[in-house]
Amino acid sequence: MKFGPLALKCIASIFPLDNHRYNDYILRVASTNSNSRTLSIENRLFVALLKAADAFGLQAEQLLKSAGLTGAQYNVLRILRGAEPEGLPCRGIGERMISHDPDITRLLDRMDTRALIIRERQTDDRRVVKTRITKKGLEILKTLDQPVRDLHKRQFRHIPAARLKLLAHLLEEIQSPEEQCGQNKLKQQQ
Numbered sequence: 001m002k003f004g005p006l007a008l009k010c011i012a013s014i015f016p017l018d019n020h021r022y023n024d025y026i027l028r029v030a031s032t033n034s035n036s037r038t039l040s041i042e043n044r045l046f047v048a049l050l051k052a053a054d055a056f057g058l059q060a061e062q063l064l065k066s067a068g069l070t071g072a073q074y075n076v077l078r079i080l081r082g083a084e085p086e087g088l089p090c091r092g093i094g095e096r097m098i099s100h101d102p103d104i105t106r107l108l109d110r111m112d113t114r115a116l117i118i119r120e121r122q123t124d125d126r127r128v129v130k131t132r133i134t135k136k137g138l139e140i141l142k143t144l145d146q147p148v149r150d151l152h153k154r155q156f157r158h159i160p161a162a163r164l165k166l167l168a169h170l171l172e173e174i175q176s177p178e179e180q181c182g183q184n185k186l187k188q189q190q
Contacts (some may be wrong), residue, residue, distance in 0.1 A: 056155055063151055067144055073111055074102050077141050080117060080133035087120075087132035116140065 057071065064074050079096045080088065088096075094104045101107055108131060111117045116137040122128040135139075156164055 059151060059155065060148070063147055064144070067140055069140065069144075072097070072099065072107055073116070074144070075099070075131055076107065076111060076142075077116060077137050079143055080131060081138065084133065087130040089128050090128055093131060111137075 061071055064071060066073075069077070075091055075098050079093055083092075090108060093108070094101065097104070108117060108119065112119060113132055114136075117131050118134050119129050119131045122130060124165055159167070
């Protein structure tokens, strides 16, 4: 049985319901569905990138969890393996991280406790503490290298190689100018 707007107002006055959240939800869903065709390409692209990054990140986190690592810890280990044998100060690790971690010191503390890294104060400048990867950290990375490569192959298996190259180029191109400058500076230092 369908009721018209007048009948609904009468019913609502007799039986007041707190349904404002439901109404807000319906309005949001309706506006999302109708706007999906009118969203700008930039908005659609932004949402698509976030969804893809979230999905890929969850898959990677599940793989890393089997080795007892978080994504941030894995990233630190890879950074330190690339910086061997010199190691890096805390700030250098933070600059190379994929995702910004506001508490890099605490992250390194947890990794130090697990003997994945070692930190040493420098004799020439006592203010600098260099971090290096340990043998245990290297062994964990070695066991993860092939499974991570296999995961990435599965994640992108449906896209031809030429399109993957184009996608990689486009994603590098959309990085902010500040990030590009930072990466150029890192390349010059290495």
